[in-house]
Amino acid sequence: MMAGGEFEIISRYFNRKTTYRRDVETGIGDDCALLNLAPNQTLAISVDTLVEGTHFYHDIAPDDLAYKALAVNLSDLAAMGADPAWLTLAISLPKIDHPWLQAFSDALFEQLDYYHMQLIGGDTTRGPLSMTLGIHGLVPAGKALKRSGAQHGDWIFVTGTLGDSAAGLALLQDKLSTATVEQRDYLLKRHLRPTPRILAGQALRDLASSAIDVSDGLLSDLGHILQASGVGAKIEQDHLPLSATLQAVVSREEAIDFALNGGEDYELCFTVPEVNREAILVALENLGVEGRCIGQILPASEGITLFDEGKKLPYQPKGFDHFTA
Amino acid sequence: MMAGGEFEIISRYFNRKTTYRRDVETGIGDDCALLNLAPNQTLAISVDTLVEGTHFYHDIAPDDLAYKALAVNLSDLAAMGADPAWLTLAISLPKIDHPWLQAFSDALFEQLDYYHMQLIGGDTTRGPLSMTLGIHGLVPAGKALKRSGAQHGDWIFVTGTLGDSAAGLALLQDKLSTATVEQRDYLLKRHLRPTPRILAGQALRDLASSAIDVSDGLLSDLGHILQASGVGAKIEQDHLPLSATLQAVVSREEAIDFALNGGEDYELCFTVPEVNREAILVALENLGVEGRCIGQILPASEGITLFDEGKKLPYQPKGFDHFTA
Incomplete structure (x- = not known):
């Protein structure tokens, strides 16, 4: 009985075969994602949480929320001079709202594709609406802006x-x-x-x-x-x-x-x-x-x-x- | 006026100079953490969210919560055969409770030190108690268990x-x-x-x-x-x-x-x-x-x-x- 459940949400909305990156050995669907960096690349990682009421209003449009959540995280990569690569998304949802999930995930993947990024993992839980994005970028060794x-x-x-x-x-x-x-x-x-x-x-x-x-x-x-x-x-x-x-x-x-x-x-x-x-x-x-x-x-x-x-x-x-x- | 604020929480409880890893170029304190992998290492990444009421009870002891949150994530690395390396922690707190934060962070760092891991970043926000851990491990190229x-x-x-x-x-x-x-x-x-x-x-x-x-x-x-x-x-x-x-x-x-x-x-x-x-x-x-x-x-x-x-x-x-x- 997984109709409408966690696995179904992930496979329906978030496990899309859009952008593939050659440095992703395993994406969504195992215990961990597996990534292979080229030599002389330094990995840049940032994490941001957005909580309803603190970082956005209840009535924010799902596509605006997806855009902003990603933009805020991309901005941290920009400040290091890094090239965007992979995203993890942990999202808590109070209920399963299919039109909301469709609009949110469509907007998210549109942006991911634009930046040639791949969603490599995450977690879907029931709870007050909030999300934590983990963004991973690459920068030539020794060249990051601090x-x-x-x-x-x-x-x-x-x-x-x-x-x-x-x-x-x-x-x-x-x-x-x-x-x-x-x-x-x-x-x-x-x-x-x-x-x-x-x-x-x-x-x-x-x-x-x-x-x-x-x-x-x-x-x-x-x-x-x-x-x-x-x-x-x-x-x-x-x-x-x-x-x-x-x-x-x-x-x-x-x-x-x-x-x-x-x-x-x-x-x-x-x-x-x-x-x-x-x-x-x-x-x-x-x-x-x-x-x-x-x-x-x-x-x-x-x-x-x-x-x-x-x-x-x-x-x-x-x-x-x-x-x- | 940052007394008791976000920056103070991070610096007081989570920016500890305990385990240093040589592969961490920059940890907490910049827009991104910067990490350098050895050649022929594959990066393994997993994300888990724990929400009060869904994954733990309101009255769970802070040290038990820290232990379990990390153990759950370490278990994903174990299932890939990976060696634990870095952690990100995004935590939402309904209020600033200093004894709770002290006990939680003490237990977290005790475990991080045990596994020779370094906390490299995260986010502290106000909201219902929940946390998302991003765990990063290393595995010899081609050797991960899928x-x-x-x-x-x-x-x-x-x-x-x-x-x-x-x-x-x-x-x-x-x-x-x-x-x-x-x-x-x-x-x-x-x-x-x-x-x-x-x-x-x-x-x-x-x-x-x-x-x-x-x-x-x-x-x-x-x-x-x-x-x-x-x-x-x-x-x-x-x-x-x-x-x-x-x-x-x-x-x-x-x-x-x-x-x-x-x-x-x-x-x-x-x-x-x-x-x-x-x-x-x-x-x-x-x-x-x-x-x-x-x-x-x-x-x-x-x-x-x-x-x-x-x-x-x-x-x-x-x-x-x-x-x-």
Whole structure:
């Protein structure tokens, strides 16, 4: 009597014969997946959990949830300069909802195929809706981008624009409204469908001295680089890349707050030695990704300071933390 | 304001400088962990989720939970013949309970050290108590034990004894009682502290034709071998290894039912070609692990049949399934 049961869910929705990777010796269907790495490849592994109510709303569309769950994890690979390879998915479901599972798994496999990734295992359990994704990427040995390489004098860059995702979240929470549908759609898309900067991350491998993805908020995430590298920083907040839409929808002050503290932008924040500054801009331009210099690494004794049009501001760090938020 | 927050929990309880592995380039503290495999090593990955109410009771002791969560995952590596290496832990907690976290993490690291494993990453979120462990092991290239290698004529073996764990669960559920405290302690320990058969699994690598761990129940798990290998089987149920305690506490019929269908024994079920039958018994004896032959692989057309003292019985498969149980 396994109709509608765990094994049936896995075989019906998650054991698809789509992308095959040659480095997968055994995928779903044994006690473990078996993977063979090429010589001189380093394995990069990251794990993220998404819980209903904490990371997404009850009424999120299943395809948006699948997209975001994968994008959040891909963003961790991007921040290391890794090439996506394999995914594990542990999902808890309160009940078996076939249309939901169909839409969720369709969207997941569309993204997996796009990134030439293979789902290699997981677990399906009954429980409150939540999921833990384990993402595995590959990076040439010695080339991974770490948080610990920033040096005094390096320039601080970010990709894309910051703060849009926080504005999108505020829209979902009815804390914000827009003048036009186009503005609303843009900000919601930036929140629900962030673009993991996979190719940009790979382009940074030989040029950046450190990198992180902006998940908790720029100041919080840059703080991790500063701590790991034993350095300080100054940020020119008038240099923050703000989208035209964000600037049209909220005040300048709020836009800057969203950009500094909002989180979930999934852009890359990285540091670049002076010698590679031009090369970085060329590399990103070739990918069609905007890169903006927003500050510079200082000695640790300087802490982290914000400037606005050349004037030093008082600084109050705010990072997102699931247990204190 | 991170006191008691996510970062503080990770650094206080889970980012311990205990076992260091030379193949871990970067562990906890960056966007991804970075791992370097030796040439000719195949990576084995398994993921298991444990949810309160489904996989453990609310009042389980934190050290028992840590032990079991890891043992369940180690058992998947054992079934592949893999050597444990790295763990990821994604844990959802309803609140921050420092004594609980201390006891849980102490027990977890005690086991990790025992198996020379390193915790390389994870995620801490607020939510109903649940956890997803991702376990990573290493196996010499081409040597992993798969479910798909069983051949007509191979002998079916199991390690240890079967059914004790189901009896221990029945005790926790007040569905069973024992005459002595020693009997109760033995059965509870078999349920709460199963022994992952890591060394036995490695000893089987050159001798067994297929293997699986007994998590859902012998018949259900053997069924996976039969399906993957395209074969059938007969089981001599009077050959099932039953502990003296189990036989003293329940009827013969119930002991056999627990052994066939109970699950969570985390023993290995494996198949062995006739030519390796003696070598297997010697290899297991050298490890102090009992191995018992309980049946033989037949052609697929025979399905799966149970015999008792040479007499064929009607067969009704029952496997544990989270959505139909």
